[in-house]
Structure formats: structure tokens, C-alpha cells
Amino acid sequence: MKIKLFAATAVLVLGLAACGGEPPAPAPAPAAPVAEAPPPEPAPVATASVGETPADPVAFMKTRHDNYKDLGKNFKLMSDNNKLPAPDMAAVTAAAAKVKEYAGQMGTWFPPGTGPEAGETKAKAIVWTERADFDAKLADLQTEVDKLVTAAGTDAAAFKAQFGPTGGKCKACHDKFREEEKK
């Protein structure tokens, strides 16, 4: 019995030590708060094609970041409504349309020369080296977003059923192509 207890102790201590031993993520420098009193619509990046490096990559990347942030806000609006028994379907429909607009442009957001080598971004370099898979995942997203727009125009139940699968396509790409650490 004593040995069992000692073994249990050892296992628990080792288990906990293993958890505790994980190096904590480096605390990031506090991000400069983006003061945007009425959130301005970020100018969509629509011009640069997959092939050309933009004239000002840093500005281009900043716009890309702002677009993703606005996309996140539209998603949060849908997520908040997803938790309500009676979602505000007008707001949900508008947000879904906005997401569709962004998803449609996203293929032009990652031209050469706008990766981690060019400046601050969470986009991994494999976005450019494994472009075919990136595009395939983007196509998946666009398929689900089309369904989401249709569902939002149908009713609350259809929207709620389609919200999770759409988010899953966002996650599928983030898991592979986005850095976890805040940069």
C-alpha cells in the first residue's frame, strides 16, 4: 500500500511538473491600442493580384490585418447572436454579407513579399510555399460562407446550424497557416 501511494505521488508530481514545465508564452509587449472611435471600414485590398509585390508591403500588411480584425468583429456579432434564442437576423445577414465580401477578396491578400520577412504578421511563410493548400482551404471557406449567407437569409435555425461549420473552416486555415504567438 505504501509503495502504491508513493507511486501515485510520483506519478502525480511528475504529471503536474510536466504541465508546469511548459515554458509560458513570452509576454508580448502591450499592443498599441487601435483608437478607432467609430470603427472605420478598412479599405479592402482588392487590387494586388497573387503575383505582384505591393509598392508598400508594410501598409499593405497593415490593411490586411485591419481587414481580418473587421472580419473578426463581424464574426463576433454573429457569435453573440448565435447565443440568443431570437437572433437579430438583420444584423446577422449584414455581417454574413460582409464576411462573404472579405472571403471573396482573401485570395489577393497574400502576394509575394508580404510574409514574415517583410514585417509584423502572424501569417506563416508556408502561406507562400504551400499556396495550393492555402487556396484549397480558402475555397472551402468560401463554400461555407455562401451557405452561411443563404442560411442567414432563411431563418435563425438555419443560421445557427451553419455558424459552427463556417467557423470551422476559418480554424482549419488558422491552425496550419497562422502563428500562435502574438507578434
Next chain:
Amino acid sequence: MTDATVAIETSPAPTPKQKVWDAPVRIVHWLLVFCVAFSWWTAEINEMQWHYWSGLTIMGLLVFRVYWGFAGSETARFSRFVKGPGAIAGYMRKLLKPNYRATFGHNPLGALSVIAILLALAVQVCLGLIAGDTDGINSGPLNPYVNYELGADAADLHEDLFPFLLIPIGLHIAAIIFYLVAKRINLVGPMITGSRKAGDVEGPPAGIAAVPVWRFLLGVVIAVGTVWLILWLPTIR
């Protein structure tokens, strides 16, 4: 459980047991160990729906443990084990003496780690409740009450403060090893079985008295009810 502590002098073979921890204290303790590890792991592998339920489970366990700190058995009660600086200093002097006897329940120094861990968990739970990721996909149940920026800041803090939970947990484990190695007292065994050999230890030989079952059930109702309330609130926003 026959040999959680090693008596200094030889004692007769059949030794009576001293009950030190009631079942709810032990169950909450080990569920917290599991849920904290599980929460860390699900965050690491980005399985946020599991993280969500793990965090809510921790919240329920915390609510129960705080209630049990007033309604539980003698060693579970805050009033019994949370002591001032004088008692802590006195305990530390006693600890270094060869005739040290194991404390009945939490010792005054260990009480600090109990409070620190409970507080750190409470802070993490509160942050997690309102946290939302920058994608607007995964969020705590109360995230609809805050805007995008506040939700994202809460999520950042939730992650950045994790080491402050690991510090008291690390000290807690270090202390367990210290007692095992330096004092030859196994503290893990009694936290599993609830009892230890009633040889050379402090406290009444029989240990804690039984607590009526209704008090336990009331605590479960309060804990589950609190989690239910948190989940229900956003639906009437």
C-alpha cells in the same frame, strides 16, 4: 491506507486511522487537478470547445469549494485553517524541529497556497468568461456582454496570467515533496483515501466528524445553479 505517515517511534501493529479530508474536499481537489491540466492542454491544441466546458467545470468546482469552506467538515473550513502571520511564523519554527508532528488538515503555511490557488483560478475563470478570440469564433459564455476589444484583451490576459497560476501550484508540489523527503510524511495518500495513520499526528484521534449529506447536496445545487445561471444569462440579454 495503512502507512501515510511514518511514526517516529515503534507503534503496535494495528493502528487506528485518523480521517483528515472529507470526500468532497478530495473529489474537488482531484477534479481541479484534472481540469486545470485539461484546460491547459486544450488551449495548447486549440480545442476551445473542450476548453470552454473545462473552464465552466472549474468555475462550478470553485463555487462548491468556497461554499464547502463554510459548510464542510472541520478541515475544509476557511475559519479553521486560514491563520495570521503570527501563526504562520510559529508553524515555521515548529516545522524545523525534530519533534514536528503532522498538522491536522491544512497547516498555516499551506493555507496560503490554498488561498493563492483558489484566487488565481477565480481570476482565470472570470477572464475566461468574457474572453473572445480575435476571430470572433470562440468565446466565453459572457463575451456577448463585452465588445470585441475588451474580449480580446481578456483573452490575452487569460493567457499571460497563466504562469501566475503555475507559481502557487509549483510551490504546492514543492512543499509536498519537502514533506515526503525531509519529514517522511506522505500528504498525497490522505488526499486520495481521506485517512492516515493516527499515530504521531495532531488533532483528534478519530479526525473529522461526518457532515450531513444534505449540506453536500445543497453545495452541488449552488455550484450547478451558478454555472446554469452563467449559461442562461446571455440568452436573455
